[in-house]
Amino acid sequence: MSAPALRFLAGPSAYAAIRQHGFDPQAITAMVGASGGPKFLGLYHLDRAILRHFQRWYAGRTRPLHLLGSSIGAWRFANYARRDPVAAFDRLWALYGDYEWTRAHDSARVTADTEALIERVLGPTGGTEILAHPYMRLHVVAARGRGLASLSDKRTLGRLGFGAGLAATAGLNLVDRRTLGLFFERTILSDPRGRVPGDWRPLPTRRASLRADNLLDALMATVAIPFLIDAREIPYAPRGRYRDGGIVDYHFAVPDLAAAGEMVFYPHFSAEVTPGWFDKALKGRRADARVLDRTLIVCPSDAFLASLPMGKIPDRHDFERHDNATRKDLWRRTVAATERLAEEFDRTIEADGLAARLEPIS
Structure with missing residues (x-):
């Protein structure tokens, strides 16, 4: 018998509730x-399986389900909130996986290519669909620079100052x-129909509305890796230069994203939750x-x-490690392998076997 492909881990309150009463998808009020x-490719077919179950679990749901993401997590959840989310995931994978990168690409080229990619994934109706979803509420995290970190890195002095920051x-x-x-x-940046809960201390936190006419800017800002993708200003948000949301919330170590009796559902590519990129x-x-405490993590096993194929899920250093043809082949084989995650998730849920496989988060 092969080793399990998935792990199911839960904090104390979520663990006790699931072990005592079984897994109740109606208790989920937030996702992270x-x-x-590229690590999202390691969850590709798992995300699709989850979305299929959502169609059954949440038919007719009106109670908000908050989708909180930074960087590629925000892109994944923008797809979750589409009218046809599986088709949106397919477009993202097709465009992202087929990207041709060379060492000659500077930040201006990578920024332009990234914007063109997300524009094609969103299409002409993406923003409207996301902000009109009957129950999903998208929340995008970006990091606004302060002091030296607010400088533009487009010119030499700015790059030096920003690098020092x-x-x-x-x-x-x-x-x-x-x-x-x-x-x-x-x-x-939140769907204006509802604020995401959470204890966001001690880092300074501001909120702004996500709108159809600033969604693209928010999704570009949250992936703006320093020196790789240019910082972004976001209309209708506090003035400044915004960068990758993972700087402040890499994996979201944020308490109270769900209230007592509710649950945070976290399809993750790791059993570890790291607060910020610098951690x-x-x-x-x-x-x-x-x-x-109230979080259920579903992640690939070791x-x-x-x-x-690479002994790991994809990451952005694959662009440098491999030529384009090799990388594309490795990524295609990896994505195909994630069908095993989807199949195991389906079997576990359909057999009501999640409680038996649950592990406590240490």
Whole structure:
């Protein structure tokens, strides 16, 4: 018998509720989508399977389901809230997976290519569909620069100043994550029909409305990796230059995204939840069971990851590691392998077997 492809982990309250009463999808009131660029391909068919179950679980639902994402997580959830979400995922994979990158591409070229990609995925009706969804409420996180981190990196002096700001951010973050607020302010661009809950302390946080005429800017800002994709201004949001939302919320270590008796559903590519991008190398800085008290994480197992063509899910360094033809082939084979995740998720849900497979988050 092959090793399981999926793991199901839950914080204390979610664990107790599922073990005692079984898995109740109606208890889900929020979902989280992490940063990670091409890592979303490691969840490709799992996302599609989840969406198929949503059609059954939530037919006629009007109670809000908050979709909170940074970077590629926001792009995934923009697709979730489409009229035909599976077709939107297929467009994203086709365009993203087929991208031709060379070392000659500068940030202006990558920015233009990225904008053209998301415009094609959204199409002429994307913004209207997302903001009119009967129950899904999209929330996009971006990081607004402050001080040196607010400088433009388009000119030499600005690049030097902005680089110094990033270096200071990284250095001070080693001491205390709260210092991140000196250089970046979290901005949550939300569907105006409802605010996402959560205890967003201690980082400074502002809110703005997501609109059909600033959705593209928000989705570009949240993937604006420094020195790779240009910072973005967002109309109807606090004035400034916005960058990748993963800087402040890489995997979202945010308490109280769901109220008592409710649940956060987190399809994730890892069993670990890392607060911010600058925390990646800090093994002691991971969200614990208290922060994830009402969270259910569904993620690939280590055995599944080891079985993939690259022994891991895709990441953006694959663009540099492989030529375009090799990378595309590896990614296609990886995406095909994620059908196993979807099949196992389907079997577990349909057999009402999630409670038996549940692991507590340590």
